[in-house]
Structures are given as C-alpha cells and as structure tokens.
Amino acid sequence: MRILFINGPNLNLLGEREPSIYGQKTLDQINDRIRDLAREKGAEIVFFQSNHEGELVERIQKAKGQFDALVINPAAYTHTSVAIRDALLAAGVPAIEVHLSNPARREEFRHRSLISDVVAGTISGFGEASYYLALQAAVESFGKKEREVGKEGQ
Numbered sequence: 512m513r514i515l516f517i518n519g520p521n522l523n524l525l526g527e528r529e530p531s532i533y534g535q536k537t538l539d540q541i542n543d544r545i546r547d548l549a550r551e552k553g554a555e556i557v558f559f560q561s562n563h564e565g566e567l568v569e570r571i572q573k574a575k576g577q578f579d580a581l582v583i584n585p586a587a588y589t590h591t592s593v594a595i596r597d598a599l600l601a602a603g604v605p606a607i608e609v610h611l612s613n614p615a616r617r618e619e620f621r622h623r624s625l626i627s628d629v630v631a632g633t634i635s636g637f638g639e640a641s642y643y644l645a646l647q648a649a650v651e652s653f654g655k656k657e658r659e660v661g662k663e664g665q
C-alpha cells in the first residue's frame with residue numbers, strides 16, 4: 512500500500528523548535544524511522560512538508576487516486592484552514608490527523624480542529640510516536656484490500 516505523510520508549517524524545524532513540547536528529533540529522523548517501520552509492514556511512503564497553505568492544498572489534491580491513505584499534521588493550519596479541510600474532502604483519500612502535542616491540553620485556540628470531523632481518526636499527544644501509531648493505524652485500517660488480494664493470489 513502507498514501512504515502519503517504530509518507535514519505543515521514549522522515542522523521543518525522539529526528538533527530545534529520548542530523541544531519541550533515537540534521533542535528533540537528532527538523531521539528527517541522521524542521520517543527515517545517511519546520509512547523503516549513501513550518497510551517491515553510492506554508499505555511505501557512518500558513524505559511532503561511545506562510552510563505554505565496553497566502547496567499543502569495542491570499536494571492533497573494530487574493525492575487523489577494515488578495513495579491508499581494520507582497521514583497529515585497540518586500544524587497551525589489545523590486550527591484555521593478551511594482550504595485544507597476542503598482539499599481533504601475533494602481528494603477522498605482516507606486520512607489520519609496527527610499531532611505531536613495534545614492540542615486539547617494547550618491554549619484555547621488550539622482546541623478546535625477544522626479537519627477532525629473529515630478524517631478517519633486523530634492521534635495526538637504522543638510526540639514522535641503519534642506518527643508511528645498513525646502508520647500502524649493506516650496499515651491496519653486501509654491496507655486490508657492489498658493483503659486480501661495478496662492472499663487470493665497465493
């Protein structure tokens with residue numbers, strides 16, 4: 512199966528950005544681990560990070576028909592972007608929302624997510640492990656078809 516991991520603004524600064532909240536690992540280090548875990552599960556991963564809302568929208572649009580699942584941390588756009596919400600609806604690819612921190616435990620303005628009700632589920636508050644859990648959820652929930660097809664072919 513193919514999974515697209517999308518990261519929004521400021522997540523390119525992981526490791527140096529507020530490490531007490533977001534951890535010490537860089538995005539590259541987290542992505543390396545995701546790639547290793549995915550290999551064990553037979554999943555192919557594509558990574559995309561942008562600080563620009565329009566680029567995120569375009570990447571989501573292009574995912575239509577290309578991926579079995581999408582894992583997205585829209586970062587600050589979680590709380591503001593109708594455009595990212597609409598792109599997820601338009602693409603129609605099953606999506607999982609991910610956050611390193613638990614926004615519900617933080618400032619009031621982070622409590623509202625504009626995408627939570629258009630994704631399959633949300634994983635937040637586990638630091639980098641949120642991504643690894645999301646990978647597992649994507650494989651378990653949306654990778655079934657391929658495994659069943661594989662079985663038929665044996």
Ligand code: DQA
Nearest residue numbers: 584586587610611612614621
């Ligand atoms: C975040 C939480 C957001 O509120 C924040 O703007 C981020 C990161 C997280 O992963 O915890 O940039 O999405």
